[in-house]
Amino acid sequence: MAPLLEIKDLKLYYPVGRSGLLGKPITTVKAVDGVSFTIIRGESMGLVGESGSGKTSLGRAILRVVEPTSGKVLLHLGKKIIDITSINHDNLRRMWKHMQMIFQDPYSSLNPRMTVRDIIAEPMVANHIAKGSDLKDRVVDMARRCGLDVEQLSRYPHAFSGGQRQRIGIARALVLHPDFLVCDEPISSLDVSIQAQIMNLLKDLQQQLNLTYLFIAHNLSVVAYACDRVAVMYLGQLVEVAPTEILYYKPKHPYTESLMSAIPAPDPDNVMEPILISGERPNPANPPSGCRFHTRCQYVDTKCETQVPELIEYDSDHFIACHYAEELQLKGALEQPAAVKKEHT
Amino acid sequence: MVNTGVKVKRNKHVRRLDIATARQLMWWKFKRHRMALLGISVILFFLLLAIFAEFLSPYAPYERTAIYTSGSPMGLNFIDTDRKLHICPFVYGRVSKRDPVTLRLKPAIDTSQCWPLRFFVKGSSYKLWGIFKLNIHLFGAKGGFIHIFGTDKLGRDLFSRCLYATRTSLSVGVIGIIFTFFIGIVMGGIAGYIGGMVDNIIMRIIEFIRSIPTLPLWLSLAAALPREWSALKVYFAITLILSLVSWTNLARRVRSKLLALREEDFVISARLAGCKTARIIRRHLLPSFLSYIIVDLTISFPWMILGETSLSFLGLGLREPAVSWGVLLFSAQNILSIVHMPWLLIPGIFVIVSVIAFNFVGDGLRDAADPYSK
Structure with missing residues (x-):
């Protein structure tokens, strides 16, 4: 259980608006607000949450593609521990050999003016790692592993379908043999049939290349299929982190419970009864006091409005940020109220 | 039978859309634009006229037939x-x-x-x-x-003078466009890439320049040129004046393109791939908006020519002994000469045809460079 990445109190605030021509930002959007968790070498860590909860921002802040406002990201490489957030830009460029990313949109993530061969070779060329025939061989090897037709490498990205483009993006990310890969909703813009192929490809590659994934998604079934542990994010903060099975079937946070109740069961007779949370997602520029979920939580109490719940480890490896984590009896995924079941049988 | 014949012919030149480069795709789309093709052939014709003006014209521009x-x-x-x-x-x-x-x-x-x-x-x-x-x-x-x-x-032979004028006027356009290109890309690039304070200042300067009506600005700048300057000096000064006004549009375009592309996923992935800033600009940013800039310049080319022509026509641009379309039209200013010598308006036809041709080419290029057009 050696950790690969330790994220400590990571914050990413975006300035919004300016007073006057050169004035200071009027307010900040707290996209990521004090997130701490650990990613273990070789695991797939899922990261779920609704749109705008800061999943992508968190993924980018960990890689320092976007400069985080504060906090630490520690990368364990063998015995060395490197603080990603404090190294200079040249060293950061070198660290990116160990940490790569797959993007959500396979259309905008590939340079339309470069051939597939050049795209996959780009990381090796930019880092002066390989040249000539060695470069060619490594490109071909990685393209094959990612299921690309080697004959088609001299084509341009516009000639490929979404799934193939995503394979190109995966090949580019893995060609330097990184340790850690942020998958930023890699399959959400693909056809369902292609989604499965890409998921299986990612699983195979993880075994072959000994990869660690941070898997960002909002499709809970996909996360359940792919991930060992899952973190749930709400308004820039983590509300629950647990091994997948525990999180899905024994959630301890009311927000997780409502997410799980929205998973459809593969049963035509099933009547869905999702726990609908009321109201709109609060403005991340001006989050609610106390527990951020208190405006929409059905178990809300006065304590929730004033005191901020910390993310505390209740059971082994099960972290929850809720004052009533131990008292609440919550339903997991696919759990049906008995009365409804009877009516239909 | 005729139909099958056509089909066979087409199959001979199968276009491999799948392995085509962006440039090839652009050229194929451009070729479908008939008027743009016509425009480009007119421009090429004018270029030939300008390049071989001495040979094609029967007389020198100042040679007089006294009788x-x-x-x-x-x-x-x-x-x-x-x-x-x-x-x-x-x-x-x-x-x-x-x-x-x-x-x-x-x-x-x-x-x-x-x-x-x-x-x-x-x-x-x-x-x-x-x-x-x-x-x-x-x-x-x-x-x-x-x-x-x-x-x-x-x-003096008007045909010969028209050919020499074509050379001057087109070269004013070309040189002016090169100046514009240079100033526009540098200023827009600085604004877009550095951003912040510098961006703010450059944008305000551009807004200031654009808020001044063009013609009075040209006129005042041109009037400030010393009268005793040689024709060549005036010529360069005029082109510089024209481009000093017209770079603003391009700079804005370059800035907005850079701002948009900087956040594009493929630029982020280029950074993750370990590319340095210079390589990102050269390999990833510049190629993706170069075509737009070329289109922009083609469309602004006629404005250069028209600018020169109108300045010269008003007597504030090029002057004799330089020969340009505007200078030639300058002599067709009064009603008397138009009544008695309507052929003095022939250089105007050159202006109109070249401007229309450039506009057609610009249209065609714009459609071809647009990835969303069919």
């Missing part, structure tokens, strides 16, 4: 008054006659003389592109003179 001042265009004929067919076209001779009413000397047609058209005749010597000393002209009339566009008040 044929304010002469009308001389038409080419194949059949003479005796109904005899000439294989080689000819022009009738011209003589000076006194008008019985105004007692002015006026050139008149003398049908008794036929001056046949000859090709590759010897005439005034010139240095082609300043290198080759030659005296061969494409055509001339044997035994007399030939002015197919007529002559001006001093008896």
Whole structure:
């Protein structure tokens, strides 16, 4: 259980608006607000949450593609521990050999003016790692592993379908043999049939290349299929982190419970009864006091409005940020109220 | 049967859309735009006229035919008054006659003389592109003179002057565009890439320049040029003035493109791939908006030409002895000369045709560069 990445109190605030021509930002959007968790070498860590909860921002802040406002990201490489957030830009460029990313949109993530061969070779060329025939061989090897037709490498990205483009993006990310890969909703813009192929490809590659994934998604079934542990994010903060099975079937946070109740069961007779949370997602520029979920939580109490719940480890490896984590009896995924079941049988 | 024949023919040149480069795709789309193709051939024709002006024109721009001042265009004929067919076209001779009413000397047609058209005749010597000393002209009339566009008040051949003017006016456009390109990309690039304070200042400067009406700005800048400057100096000053005003549009475009592309996923992935800033700009940013810039410049080309022409027409741009379309039109300013010598407006046709041609090419390029057009 050696950790690969330790994220400590990571914050990413975006300035919004300016007073006057050169004035200071009027307010900040707290996209990521004090997130701490650990990613273990070789695991797939899922990261779920609704749109705008800061999943992508968190993924980018960990890689320092976007400069985080504060906090630490520690990368364990063998015995060395490197603080990603404090190294200079040249060293950061070198660290990116160990940490790569797959993007959500396979259309905008590939340079339309470069051939597939050049795209996959780009990381090796930019880092002066390989040249000539060695470069060619490594490109071909990685393209094959990612299921690309080697004959088609001299084509341009516009000639490929979404799934193939995503394979190109995966090949580019893995060609330097990184340790850690942020998958930023890699399959959400693909056809369902292609989604499965890409998921299986990612699983195979993880075994072959000994990869660690941070898997960002909002499709809970996909996360359940792919991930060992899952973190749930709400308004820039983590509300629950647990091994997948525990999180899905024994959630301890009311927000997780409502997410799980929205998973459809593969049963035509099933009547869905999702726990609908009321109201709109609060403005991340001006989050609610106390527990951020208190405006929409059905178990809300006065304590929730004033005191901020910390993310505390209740059971082994099960972290929850809720004052009533131990008292609440919550339903997991696919759990049906008995009365409804009877009516239909 | 005809249909199948066509199909076979098409299959011979199968376009591999899947392995085509962006440039090839652009060219295929551009070729479908008929008017743009026409425009580009007109521009190429004008370029040829400009490049070989000395050879194509029968006279030097300042050469005078003293007995044929304010002469009308001389038409080419194949059949003479005796109904005899000439294989080689000819022009009738011209003589000076006194008008019985105004007692002015006026050139008149003398049908008794036929001056046949000859090709590759010897005439005034010139240095082609300043290198080759030659005296061969494409055509001339044997035994007399030939002015197919007529002559001006001093008896200078308008056709020859139009060709020389094409050279000047197009080169003003080209040089002006190069200046514009340079200033626009540098200023827009700085604003877009550095951003913040610098961006703010550059954008405010651009807004200031754009808020001044163009013509008065040109006029005041042009009027500030010293009168004693040589024609060449004035020429460069005018092109510089034109581009000093027109770079703003391009700079804005470059800035907005950079701002948009900087956040594009493929630029982020290039950073993750370990590319340094210079490589990102060169390999990833520049190629993806170069085509837009070229389109932009093609569309702004006619404005350069029109700018030069209008300045010269108002007497504030190029001046004699320089010859440009505007300078030539300057002599067609008063109603008297238009009534008596309407052929002085011929340079205006050159202006109109070239501007329209450039607009068509710009349209075609814009459609071709647009990835969403069919």
